[in-house]
Amino acid sequence: MNNSREIKAVFLDRDGTICGDDTVHYPGKFKLFPFTQELISNLKKDGIKVFSFTNQPGISAGKAATHDYVEELTAFGFDDIFICPHHPSKGCFCRKPNTGMLQTAAEKHKLSLENCVVIGDRWSDMLAASTAGCVKILVKTGAGHAALNEHFDKINDIELEYIAENLEDAVDWLYQEYKIT
Template sequence: MSNKRIIEAVFLDRDGTIGGDDTVHFPGSFELFPHSQELISKLKKDEIKVFSFTNQPGISEGKATSQEFIDELTKFGFDDTFICPHSHNEGCSCRKPNTGMLLKGAEKYKLNIENCIVIGDRWSDLVAASKANCIKILVKTGAGNSALNEHYDKIKDIDIEYIAENIKDAIDWLYRQFEIKDLSFSS
């Protein structure tokens, strides 16, 4: 029996992590990276909850609706979506780098947040994950290189478990490092 931690859920950022680039693309114009949907399906097949958590201030600006994002993300295969619809200056508790979306997901699904992985491309993804005590993976796609360079001062004190080239590299690392199923219940 391995002494590796059991992973209960993966929280994936949207823009720059599973598709798109370092800007927001509204539903209908957002394109997934190759393999993103397949990787989401693989995690789910292996009984890991997969959630999207994303800041989308365009909702409060009337550029898109929460339901449009929910419909799109559900189509991509996510078990649930956690969306902050607020603008940068609204002072909510859900907008990354705050932990609201992560804690809401952990509470809703009765997860031990320390057994959850956050994969994102922005400094705010990593700060939220660090505050919530999640396992942190930074992808270099989207704003990932910017997080490592221009915004490094915001993450320099965070113990990032892995810096991945892309979502496929991140998920491959996850499978090498952690127990994916609790085999103690197998017959």
């Protein structure tokens, strides 16, 4: 673990991480965990950029529109939103576990991904973070238990920095481990 890193940005997965369970909840039906908005605000107040990065194949299936996600996530306080709208069969560069969204954000915001944290509930979040060189925090909410049990073979070679009970626990650990003030 390299806690001498200076954390510049946190990438938060949407479904299962900032609220919800292991299913997709479309904009308008998505309610944050009670502590999520305050955590986003605190990170930003402490000089950390907070980005949403999310796979949303329902967009390409016509079940939702990109602008609805962007509007919702912007209202939650995110500094920027990165969405993969593609179906998994498309083999795009942006869909997690690929690193396209992370790389696009790094270029756009002039960040080194080594100084970024990914907090998510799925194996694909952790694999993308690992490939990009980010700090990796898996939350047990959403699909987190499945990532640790049913999909462990996909992440067993990844050294996770922390496994958190939920987003609040993840951010608390981040503040303690990396001395964010």
